[in-house]
Amino acid sequence: MKKEPFVTKEQLDEIVKTYPTPFHLYDEKGIRANAKAVKEAFAWNPGFKEYFAVKATPNPFLINILKEYGCGLDCSSMTELMLADTLHFGGPDIMFSSNATPASEFQFAHDIGAIINLDDFTHIDFLEKTIGQIPETISCRYNPGGVFKISNSIMDNPGDAKYGFTTEQLFEGFKVLKEKGAKHFGIHAFLASNTVTNEYYPTLARTLFEVAVKLKEETGADIRFINLSGGIGIPYRPDQEPNDIYAIGEGVRKVYEEVLVPAGMGDVAIYTELGRFMMGPYGCLVTTAIHEKHTYKEYIGCDACAVNLMRPAMYGAYHHITVMGKDNSVCSHKYDITGSLCENNDKFAIDRMLPKIAIGDLLVIHDTGAHGFSMGYNYNGKLKSAEILLKEDGTAQLIRRAETPKDYFATFDCFDILKDMKWE
Numbered sequence: 001m002k003k004e005p006f007v008t009k010e011q012l013d014e015i016v017k018t019y020p021t022p023f024h025l026y027d028e029k030g031i032r033a034n035a036k037a038v039k040e041a042f043a044w045n046p047g048f049k050e051y052f053a054v055k056a057t058p059n060p061f062l063i064n065i066l067k068e069y070g071c072g073l074d075c076s077s078m079t080e081l082m083l084a085d086t087l088h089f090g091g092p093d094i095m096f097s098s099n100a101t102p103a104s105e106f107q108f109a110h111d112i113g114a115i116i117n118l119d120d121f122t123h124i125d126f127l128e129k130t131i132g133q134i135p136e137t138i139s140c141r142y143n144p145g146g147v148f149k150i151s152n153s154i155m156d157n158p159g160d161a162k163y164g165f166t167t168e169q170l171f172e173g174f175k176v177l178k179e180k181g182a183k184h185f186g187i188h189a190f191l192a193s194n195t196v197t198n199e200y201y202p203t204l205a206r207t208l209f210e211v212a213v214k215l216k217e218e219t220g221a222d223i224r225f226i227n228l229s230g231g232i233g234i235p236y237r238p239d240q241e242p243n244d245i246y247a248i249g250e251g252v253r254k255v256y257e258e259v260l261v262p263a264g265m266g267d268v269a270i271y272t273e274l275g276r277f278m279m280g281p282y283g284c285l286v287t288t289a290i291h292e293k294h295t296y297k298e299y300i301g302c303d304a305c306a307v308n309l310m311r312p313a314m315y316g317a318y319h320h321i322t323v324m325g326k327d328n329s330v331c332s333h334k335y336d337i338t339g340s341l342c343e344n345n346d347k348f349a350i351d352r353m354l355p356k357i358a359i360g361d362l363l364v365i366h367d368t369g370a371h372g373f374s375m376g377y378n379y380n381g382k383l384k385s386a387e388i389l390l391k392e393d394g395t396a397q398l399i400r401r402a403e404t405p406k407d408y409f410a411t412f413d414c415f416d417i418l419k420d421m422k423w424e
């Protein structure tokens with residue numbers, strides 16, 4: 001399928017008059033349509049709730065859009081919890097799915113009433129010592145080990161992952177938690193990332209539903225929710241078939257009726273913690289081609305770099321690129337599209353066939369709406385970019401300003417060595 005930007009060249013030409021590149025641009029219309037679809041796909045389950053994974057796109061404006069569709073937030077750190085609290089998400093609308101968790105974060109999560117999702121058996125004691133009790137509602141993260149397969153193809157390798165309780169620990173954990181006063185339980189698992197198949201959630205759901213039935217039988221635990229977590233992916237490549245969220249919701253419903261309903265567990269709520277699927281396609285990184293270089297290869301140097309989007313450098317991830325205004329030109333040139341970091345992996349694309357690029361062309365790097373801006377860092381003293389929302393009416397709204405040198409040096413503000421600094 002041809003990948004088209006959600007913004008036109010005319011719109012972008014207008015936006016860059018006010019906001020210099022690089023910046024991340026988000027598509028309000030797309031975010032809303034998708035959030036509505038997720039809600040509808042699971043409407044068969046009265047308790048359904050999507051807890052948006054904050055780490056994917058921690059922007060208050062975007063989170064508030066999702067809130068309109070009934071989303072809660074999945075947090076994994078202190079500042080993410082603080083953001084959720086600041087945006088007035090109430091306790092049960094916050095899931096705290098963390099690992100290697102500091103005591104202060106358990107305490108804070110408990111203070112604001114978040115649902116705590118324990119990553120490990122030893123965290124039961126740690127939590128009890130930290131907050132002085134076991135909360136009435138508690139969740140445990142399950143890791144069945146081995147490899148995670150769908151129709152004989154290996155999707156991921158949970159046995160190598162640092163997360164979750166083993167099966168044995170899960171059963172023991174539920175018993176211990178119950179003895180210590182827990183009344184309502186949840187089960188969570190995240191077994192494969194960025195899956196582009198409608199089978200992932202239903203397959204995961206079967207694993208979790210079956211273990212839930214056994215847990216209820218063996219421990220008598222009152223299981224209130226099953227959290228399918230994240231992992232529904234997006235088609236980064238043009239040849240990938242997008243997931244169909246309605247087919248996924250329907251697939252989970254079938255397994256629910258097959259496994260949970262006959263076990264008398266037809267009132268269990270389904271939770272999700274999608275990040276990428278909620279935002280990924282509805283953001284892009286806009287950058288300008290500022291140099292071309294002809295050496296052993298052909299390079300285009302842009303004004304964005306890996307600090308704005310780390311995925312290609314970190315995982316060799318593919319991000320589609322559109323040269324604005326040249327959409328119908330032949331991809332006649334093979335380029336490496338690079339940023340300016342002193343790191344040779346700072347390349348948004350390697351050997352990519354694209355139309356001939358001229359200095360000043362605007363490049364749209366697709367699918368940066370999740371795990372894009374948020375993975376940014378400040379290497380080489382690079383400053384983080386602005387975030388802009390393309391609203392439904394076609395206008396642009398600044399939703400995070402770009403960092404300034406003052407922000408970069410802010411952590412020296414308790415010393416007087418910067419008193420001669422002349423720049424903001």
Ligand SMILES: *Cc1c(COP(=O)(O)O)cnc(C)c1O
Pocket residue numbers: 053055056074076097190193194229230231232273274275276277370
């Ligand atoms: C990262 C993460 C998610 C979101 O993952 P996506 O791949 O963006 O859907 C959900 N839950 C937990 C616990 C995570 O760590």
